[in-house]
Amino acid sequence: MGLVCSHCHKNMSVAKIEEKRGEGLASQIRCYHCQAWLGKNVRIAQVKMLSFYLLVGLLILGYVVEQFEVMSYMLAAMMGMALIISHFMDQVHTIEAPEQEDVSDQLKKYR
Ligand SMILES: [Zn+2]
Numbered sequence: 001m002g003l004v005c006s007h008c009h010k011n012m013s014v015a016k017i018e019e020k021r022g023e024g025l026a027s028q029i030r031c032y033h034c035q036a037w038l039g040k041n042v043r044i045a046q047v048k049m050l051s052f053y054l055l056v057g058l059l060i061l062g063y064v065v066e067q068f069e070v071m072s073y074m075l076a077a078m079m080g081m082a083l084i085i086s087h088f089m090d091q092v093h094t095i096e097a098p099e100q101e102d103v104s105d106q107l108k109k110y111r
Contacts, residue, residue, distance in 0.1 A: 007036035007094040028095055037096040041089070048086040055079040 010033045019030035021037075025046065028039035029101050047095050062072035 005031040005033060005036065006038060006092050007031060007097055008034035010034075011092045029092075035098040036094050039095045040092055044086050044090045048090055051079045051082040051086060055083060077110060095111060 002011050004010070005012055005065060008031060010031075012031060012033070016032060017029045018032065021030075024040070024041065025042050028037050030037050051097050058072040058076035058079060062069045062076065065072075
Protein backbone atom coordinates (compact mmCIF):
# COMPACT_ATOMS: atom_id res chain seq x y z
CA MET A 1 0.00 0.00 0.00
CA GLY A 2 1.33 3.41 -0.96
CA LEU A 3 0.19 6.97 -0.79
CA VAL A 4 1.16 10.30 -2.25
CA CYS A 5 2.45 13.10 -0.08
CA SER A 6 0.13 16.11 -0.36
CA HIS A 7 3.06 18.46 0.16
CA CYS A 8 5.82 17.24 -2.19
CA HIS A 9 3.63 14.90 -4.30
CA LYS A 10 6.09 12.04 -4.09
CA ASN A 11 5.04 8.44 -3.63
CA MET A 12 5.51 7.01 -0.17
CA SER A 13 5.57 3.46 1.00
CA VAL A 14 3.61 3.06 4.24
CA ALA A 15 6.17 0.53 5.45
CA LYS A 16 8.93 3.13 5.26
CA ILE A 17 7.15 5.76 7.33
CA GLU A 18 8.98 5.97 10.61
CA GLU A 19 7.53 9.00 12.34
CA LYS A 20 3.93 8.94 13.49
CA ARG A 21 1.96 10.84 16.09
CA GLY A 22 -1.59 10.87 17.40
CA GLU A 23 -4.08 8.08 17.79
CA GLY A 24 -6.92 6.64 15.72
CA LEU A 25 -8.60 9.00 13.29
CA ALA A 26 -6.41 11.92 14.33
CA SER A 27 -3.14 10.12 13.69
CA GLN A 28 -0.56 11.86 11.56
CA ILE A 29 2.39 10.59 9.59
CA ARG A 30 5.57 12.31 8.51
CA CYS A 31 6.67 12.29 4.90
CA TYR A 32 10.24 10.96 4.67
CA HIS A 33 10.89 13.02 1.53
CA CYS A 34 10.01 16.53 2.71
CA GLN A 35 9.45 16.10 6.50
CA ALA A 36 5.90 17.49 6.32
CA TRP A 37 3.32 16.14 8.75
CA LEU A 38 0.34 14.64 6.96
CA GLY A 39 -3.03 13.69 8.33
CA LYS A 40 -6.67 13.20 7.57
CA ASN A 41 -9.51 15.54 8.31
CA VAL A 42 -11.01 14.00 11.43
CA ARG A 43 -14.50 15.40 10.85
CA ILE A 44 -14.73 13.99 7.32
CA ALA A 45 -13.48 10.62 8.55
CA GLN A 46 -16.21 10.67 11.22
CA VAL A 47 -18.92 11.56 8.66
CA LYS A 48 -17.66 8.73 6.49
CA MET A 49 -17.87 6.19 9.29
CA LEU A 50 -21.25 7.45 10.49
CA SER A 51 -22.80 7.38 7.00
CA PHE A 52 -21.47 3.87 6.49
CA TYR A 53 -23.08 2.55 9.69
CA LEU A 54 -26.34 4.40 9.00
CA LEU A 55 -26.40 2.97 5.49
CA VAL A 56 -26.00 -0.58 6.78
CA GLY A 57 -28.54 0.04 9.57
CA LEU A 58 -31.13 1.46 7.18
CA LEU A 59 -30.73 -1.41 4.74
CA ILE A 60 -31.31 -3.89 7.55
CA LEU A 61 -34.29 -1.88 8.82
CA GLY A 62 -35.83 -1.77 5.32
CA TYR A 63 -35.30 -5.49 4.95
CA VAL A 64 -36.72 -6.44 8.35
CA VAL A 65 -39.55 -3.93 8.83
CA GLU A 66 -41.85 -3.92 5.82
CA GLN A 67 -43.64 -0.63 6.48
CA PHE A 68 -40.31 1.26 6.59
CA GLU A 69 -39.06 -0.30 3.39
CA VAL A 70 -39.46 2.65 0.96
CA MET A 71 -38.42 5.31 3.45
CA SER A 72 -35.38 3.48 4.73
CA TYR A 73 -34.18 2.64 1.23
CA MET A 74 -34.52 6.30 0.24
CA LEU A 75 -32.53 7.36 3.30
CA ALA A 76 -30.01 4.61 2.62
CA ALA A 77 -29.51 6.02 -0.89
CA MET A 78 -28.83 9.44 0.65
CA MET A 79 -26.35 7.92 3.08
CA GLY A 80 -24.67 6.20 0.16
CA MET A 81 -24.23 9.61 -1.50
CA ALA A 82 -22.80 11.08 1.71
CA LEU A 83 -20.45 8.12 1.96
CA ILE A 84 -19.17 8.59 -1.60
CA ILE A 85 -18.72 12.36 -1.17
CA SER A 86 -16.92 12.01 2.15
CA HIS A 87 -14.79 9.23 0.68
CA PHE A 88 -13.52 11.55 -2.07
CA MET A 89 -12.89 14.33 0.43
CA ASP A 90 -11.11 11.99 2.83
CA GLN A 91 -7.58 12.41 1.53
CA VAL A 92 -4.37 13.08 3.37
CA HIS A 93 -3.51 16.74 3.53
CA THR A 94 -0.59 18.69 4.86
CA ILE A 95 -0.98 19.52 8.55
CA GLU A 96 2.39 21.06 9.12
CA ALA A 97 4.64 22.01 6.24
CA PRO A 98 8.40 21.81 6.63
CA GLU A 99 10.29 25.08 6.92
CA GLN A 100 10.63 26.67 3.55
CA GLU A 101 14.06 27.26 2.14
CA ASP A 102 14.64 30.80 0.99
CA VAL A 103 14.62 30.53 -2.79
CA SER A 104 14.32 34.24 -3.56
CA ASP A 105 18.00 34.46 -4.53
CA GLN A 106 17.61 31.63 -6.99
CA LEU A 107 14.51 33.19 -8.49
CA LYS A 108 16.33 36.45 -9.15
CA LYS A 109 18.82 34.67 -11.39
CA TYR A 110 16.12 33.88 -13.88
CA ARG A 111 14.87 37.45 -14.23
ZN1 LIG B 1 6.44 14.99 1.20
